[in-house]
Amino acid sequence: MxxxxxxxxxxxxxxxxxxxxxxxxxxxxxxxxxxxxxxxTFEMKRINVAVVDLDLSGSSRQLTSKFQGSPFYRIISAPFSYNEAEALMQKGDVDMILQIPYGFEKDLVKESRTQVQLIVNAINGASAGLINAYSTNIILDFNREILIDWLNPGKLGGIRRIMTESRYWYNPKLxxxxxxxxxxxxxxxxxxxxxxxxxxxxxxxxxxxxxxxxxxxxxxxxxxxxxxxxxxxxxxxxxxxxxxxxxxxxxxxxxxxxxxxxxxxxxxxxxxxxxxxxxxxxxxxxxxxxxxxxxxxxxxxxxxxxxxxxxxxxxxxxxxxxxxxxxxxxxxxxxxxxxxxxxxxxxxxxxxxxxxxxxxxxxxxxxxxxxx
Amino acid sequence: MAVSVDVQNLSKNYGDVEALKEISFSVKKGELFGFIGPDGAGKTTLFRILATLLLADSGTATVEGFDVVKDYRKIRKIIGYMPGRFSLYQDLSVEENLTFFATIFGTTIEENYNLVKEIYSQIEPFKTRKAGKLSGGMKQKLALSCALIHKPEVLFLDEPTTGVDAVSRQEFWEMLKRLKAQGISIIVSTPYMDEAGLCDRVALIQDGSIMQISTPEKVVESYPLELYTVDSADIYRLLHDLKKLPGAASVFAFGQSAHLSFQKGKLSREGVLDYLSKTGHKEVQVKPVKPNIEDCFMELMQKG
Known part of the structure; x- marks a missing residue:
């Protein structure tokens, strides 16, 4: 011993x-x-976005501002052509391109359907997936608001919706x-x-x-x-x-x-x-x-x-x-x-x-x- | 007299290399026994087997009656081993090293102080110095102190004086003599031929075989040839020419001169002088000389 x-x-x-x-x-x-x-950290913060808005309508601006309002996105450029945006992605300045085509609002009103394009840099697959999920969520949200606006103009309270609220256990603030x-x-x-x-x-x-x-x-x-x-x-x-x-x-x-x-x-x-x-x-x-x-x-x-x-x-x-x-x-x-x-x-x-x-x-x- | 170390037909191979070839010898109690041989002769392998650090392939060895394989535990208590390479803790102080080895042998410095006193007192003034910062001679003294602190009955010293200056070497051998006087059997190896004369008996070892075991005096006496030391102005050419001399048994450089040996009657001093003047050497001197261990070793090596 x-x-x-x-x-x-x-x-x-x-x-x-x-x-x-x-x-x-x-x-x-x-x-x-x-x-x-x-x-x-895997958290996605400060996703740099280039928005190519070819429609320049109220609706397209509404969509853009939804991205702008999210803490995750930073719109660092709004070029007028897709090529310019792609050059930015090539350089590595932006992680995502949001392209809103000409006639976005018109189609939305007349045909009730329209398209936007999301291009995500997927070199890092995991973060690309996250960016995609976040963005899809924002677009869906936008979609829902339009639906409510158009179907019931002026009487928002009339619609009953199921609200889901998530709470994260053991790490509530994630x-x-x-x-x-x-x-x-x-x-x-x-x-x-x-x-x-x-x-x-x-x-x-x-x-x-x-x-x-x-x-x-x-x-x-x-x-x-x-x-x-x-x-x-x-x-x-x-x-x-x-x-x-x-x-x-x-x-x-x-x-x-x-x-x-x-x-x-x-x-x-x-x-x-x-x-x-x-x-x-x-x-x-x-x-x-x-x-x-x-x-x-x-x-x-x-x-x-x-x-x-x-x-x-x-x-x-x-x-x-x-x-x-x-x-x-x-x-x-x-x-x-x-x-x-x-x-x-x-x-x-x-x-x-x-x-x-x-x-x-x-x-x-x-x-x-x-x-x- | 009682036997301290007994080795019979010991062999050890490393792959294809035969490090030890069926060697046998025995060392008496209280004897100072030297192994003389060049690097790679098998000295360290032998020491490691005797110190229970290595298993032999065949043959038996006992230390103080204990078998090196079966009773290794008992052997470890009664031997002191000093490996060729300095193997104490360089980052511990002199005193810490000694205390450490005393402790793992279950003793204390105080208990066996009288045994190491003579050696340790020389390095005691530096006892707070780290072992790595000591000079070569002091390192050896510390290593010897550590090998002695548990009062061993047998000491194995593997090339203890390699890399140590001449004065320290002499001191070291003085210490070994005093330890011997206390009844400790000492087995020491060295590549220095001049140290052989300080042993009671020596074994000349080469390529894993023992060529001769005898007292240093007898080794010299048994030298069978005539030996001359030859000087000349141009030593390099001298060696060259002597090698061509018919009847010469061996020629090798010895310090600043050449050692020439031949069988009795085959050549004479006059014959050599004659040959050298013919080949154009100047300032030639040929003197008979008493052989020393090195000459014997060279002779044996040639025979082998």
Whole structure:
């Protein structure tokens, strides 16, 4: 026991003495949190629009002003020909072209049907879909108003309509930050824990100290425990630190119990540290270890459900996600922080992490050999 | 006398490379035993096997009666190992390194201070300095202190003086002698032939085979040839011409002169002088010389 404590002490001395490591541990997470939370957003704001109004009628202006009134759109140009508008899109100045053909109002009145054209830059398919949906909504709304105006001029109140009003649960203001912070916190502790543990034992290999350690009577389990616990403590501290920043700066809700968050984090970190340790035992240089860690990290993060919903991935990917520890923990964090889920709600995910931790640490200990 | 380390028919291959070929030897308790051989001879492989860091392919080895495979745990408690590469924590201070190794061996600096006192006291004034900032000689002293702090019965020192200045090397060997006096068996390897004379017995090792095991004196005595040191104004051409001399067993550069050996009776001092004046050498000197370990080694290498 004394041995483990001393190894832990030694690791801490080394971490705090490493002038390049300290910023990685303490500054990087804050910067990441600040940048990612503000930048990684799917909300569509400020869609630049060029309106080609060839009709120049009351109705066409009414439609244009509906777009103008929406907070999402910014009409930055109103050229008189389609070619001009297309040139703007080619340059990347506008994301959407709204073309109102000549005779728009006339057709509307005489034929009761008319056309407008929407051209959306779909290089980013997801945002194009959103722009399309928003725009279609505005046009439908416009349509409905015209219908009411023309059918019942002057007696608006006479019509009975079913009003639908949506309310969004768990994130009533559809605040993207609220949704992102729990996930990004997971990302932070994962990066720190995986990199630190993945590079640590391999560092001892690189500088040759592992030789000296291996000839001592120290037990595998003592050595590994002495190696993992310091990083576990650092990562837990990091999570606490991130939560404080999230609360103070982004005012994220923490609906559930903090204890439950930290309990899950405790188990989750053992999975990640075990992973790092396993990488450490299988590589020979810090560089190799970094690259391998990086590979796993990118795959895990992109498939974690942080940015894209796991439910919309193909079935094979969803199956593959069963071994993605990030997916479990991000889900737990969102459930506990935003929904206020209790242990009973997350127990399945929690036990999955426990099993994962036991498996991966056993594997790492088995792989770590003192004899070549 | 009791045996400290016993090795029988030990072999180890790395793929196609035979690092050790069926080597056997034994070291007595309290002996200072040296392995002399060039880089790549298999010294480090042997040390790693004895230090339980590497498994041999075949053969047996015991340290203080414990088998290196079965009883590796017991061996690790009683040996001190100093790898060829400096392998202490460079970012920890001198004192922190020593405390660390004392702790993982379950002891304290105070408990065995008298054992390392002589060595450690020399670096103690720098005990707050980081190990990475020490000079080569001081690093070796620290490494030796760390290898000794748990009072080992056997010390394995793999090329402890490589990259250390002449004065520190001499000091280092003095320390080894004093440790030997305390009854610790010491097995040391070195590529420096001049250090061989400081061992009780030496094993000359080359390409994974032991060529000779003997006391340094006997190794020299068993030298079978006549040895002369030859000087000339143009040493490069001298070496070249001597190699063409019929009857010469070996010719190699030794410092600023050439060492020439031949079998008794095949050549004479006069014959060599005659040959060299014919080939146009000036300031020629040919003197008989007592062979040292290096000469013996070169001779054995040629035979091999």
């Amino acid at each position: 004394r041995t483990i404590l001393y190894i832990i002490q030694k690791e801490f001395i080394q971490v705090f003495r490493n002038k390049r490591m300290l910023p990685i541990i303490f500054v990087l997470p804050i910067v990441q949190l600040l940048i990612l939370v503000n930048a990684a 605040n993207y930050t609220t949704y992102m912070v729990p996930g990004i916190l997971v990302l932070l502790v994962t990066i720190v824990a995986l990199l630190l543990s993945g590079m640590n034992i391999v560092r001892e290999k690189e500088i040759g100290t592992i030789e000296q350690i291996n000839v001592t009577p120290i037990r595998k389990i003592e050595f590994i425990a002495g190696k993992l616990i310091p990083f576990w403590i650092i990562a837990m501290f990091e999570l606490a630190f991130g939560l404080v920043i999230g609360k103070l700066l982004f005012n994220i809700p923490i609906e559930g119990s903090l204890w439950l968050i930290f309990l899950s984090a405790a188990v989750y970190l053992f999975v990640i540290l075990g992973f790092g340790l396993l990488i450490s035992t299988m590589t020979n240089t810090q560089q190799q270890s970094m690259l391998v860690s990086f590979f796993f990290m990118v795959v895990f993060i992109l498939m974690s459900g942080l940015f894209t919903a796991i439910e919309s991935m193909p079935p094979w990917a969803q199956t593959a996600d069963l071994v993605n520890p990030l997916a479990y923990f991000i889900k737990i964090m969102r459930m506990v922080m935003l929904k206020g889920s209790s242990f009973a709600d997350i127990s399945q995910l929690f036990y999955a992490l426990v099993i994962y931790a036991v498996l991966i640490i056993s594997l790492a200990i088995w792989r770590y050999r003192k004899v070549a």
